[in-house]
Amino acid sequence: MSSNPFPMNTAIVGVYEHPSRFSPNKTEFQIMAECAKGALDDAGLDRADVDGLFGASMSMGMMGIVDLAEYLDVRPDYLDGTNIGGSSFVAHVSHAAAAIHAGLCNVALVLYGSTAASNAMAIGTGGAGESKNPDAAFTSPYGMTTVGSYAMYANLHMNTYGTTSEQLAEVAITMRKHAGLNPNAKMRSPITVDDVLGSRMISRPLHLLDCCIISDGGGAVVLTSLERARDLPKPPIQLLGCGEAVQHQGVGRSDLLTIAAQQSGDRAFTMAGLDRSDVDLAMIYDSFTITVLATLENLGFCAFGEGGDFVSEGGISIGGSLPVNPDGGGLSSNHPGMRGIFLVIEAVKQLRQECDARQVGDPEVALAHGTGGTIGDKHSGATLILGVDR
Numbered sequence: 001m002s003s004n005p006f007p008m009n010t011a012i013v014g015v016y017e018h019p020s021r022f023s024p025n026k027t028e029f030q031i032m033a034e035c036a037k038g039a040l041d042d043a044g045l046d047r048a049d050v051d052g053l054f055g056a057s058m059s060m061g062m063m064g065i066v067d068l069a070e071y072l073d074v075r076p077d078y079l080d081g082t083n084i085g086g087s088s089f090v091a092h093v094s095h096a097a098a099a100i101h102a103g104l105c106n107v108a109l110v111l112y113g114s115t116a117a118s119n120a121m122a123i124g125t126g127g128a129g130e131s132k133n134p135d136a137a138f139t140s141p142y143g144m145t146t147v148g149s150y151a152m153y154a155n156l157h158m159n160t161y162g163t164t165s166e167q168l169a170e171v172a173i174t175m176r177k178h179a180g181l182n183p184n185a186k187m188r189s190p191i192t193v194d195d196v197l198g199s200r201m202i203s204r205p206l207h208l209l210d211c212c213i214i215s216d217g218g219g220a221v222v223l224t225s226l227e228r229a230r231d232l233p234k235p236p237i238q239l240l241g242c243g244e245a246v247q248h249q250g251v252g253r254s255d256l257l258t259i260a261a262q263q264s265g266d267r268a269f270t271m272a273g274l275d276r277s278d279v280d281l282a283m284i285y286d287s288f289t290i291t292v293l294a295t296l297e298n299l300g301f302c303a304f305g306e307g308g309d310f311v312s313e314g315g316i317s318i319g320g321s322l323p324v325n326p327d328g329g330g331l332s333s334n335h336p337g338m339r340g341i342f343l344v345i346e347a348v349k350q351l352r353q354e355c356d357a358r359q360v361g362d363p364e365v366a367l368a369h370g371t372g373g374t375i376g377d378k379h380s381g382a383t384l385i386l387g388v389d390r
């Protein structure tokens with residue numbers, strides 16, 4: 001592993017994933033508070049140490065981060081309530097690292113909590129009729145949905161490269177196989193290609209089992225300086241590289257198969273001074289099976305059009321050339337509306353070798369990439385490259 005040409009000298013020192021997938025007796029803030037305690041305990045720190053607070057949720061409004069600070073009874077020196085969809089918490093980690101590196105805070109706490117399942121949110125199936133964005137007038141009358149946009153991307157990918165529904169199904173099958181090794185995963189029973197293709201059609205060509213599940217849940221991540229991290233109980237996981245991007249169609253542009261991951265990934269690898277071959281496992285946002293193929297290709301792990309073969313040949317399985325989402329991902333473990341924080345948590349646990357049956361060997365470098373919004377339309381991407389402290 002080469003030296004980092006742009007060291008930020010920050011590390012993740014504590015993580016916690018809420019074990020519940022259905023918590024009708026809890027609020028979002030309660031879940032966040034429980035996660036905060038869990039991550040701080042994991043880090044060997046206390047609430048009084050927190051002077052940087054980062055968070056977002058499905059329902060937090062403009063002053064939500066301030067309300068969260070009040071609920072937790074903390075008075076941080078630095079606040080960040082950035083909300084760019086499912087990639088928000090991947091971005092929060094890089095924002096927190098930058099703030100620590102700049103001396104704006106010393107201990108940063110990143111939080112998410114959601115009661116999407118308890119509240120029966122039909123995530124991804126609603127239109128944009130209530131959006132205040134001017135361009136919504138051009139799409140919402142025609143019934144555009146999140147799943148519809150991903151389905152159109154999948155159709156374009158199939159028509160351009162010959163990708164098949166069977167190849168997409170292999171993503172769902174692999175995530176379910178990994179979930180079977182995770183005692184906290186919501187869906188653990190094995191599935192087959194026939195199961196995926198036999199599940200009801202949601203938006204052609206995406207079947208029910210091509211779509212992420214809906215759950216409650218939450219998580220927390222704690223960061224501090226690498227120097228301080230080395231004095232704490234758990235092995236520090238260093239931030240080696242990061243990148244953020246947005247993708248939109250702009251004026252007269254129609255490059256629909258390029259997603260934000262290409263830009264954010266290139267920046268993260270350049271910052272880390274690493275190659276794709278240096279990555280031992282990847283945590284990739286899997287809102288739909290096609291999201292995984294698109295992200296693998298745009299991050300440069302395989303060429304455009306080769307994602308289907310990469311997956312069907314076992315490339316993303318534990319034991320494959322690039323294990324993806326050993327926790328079971330959003331397709332089988334949990335997806336409480338915005339899943340980015342769980343990508344970071346699992347990556348850290350894997351690098352600390354704390355994952356028992358789903359542990360991916362002895363990894364040194366992990367990538368986490370979050371997507372927010374809808375590929376094929378407007379969306380965000382955030383990429384982190386994390387490594388063990390050597």
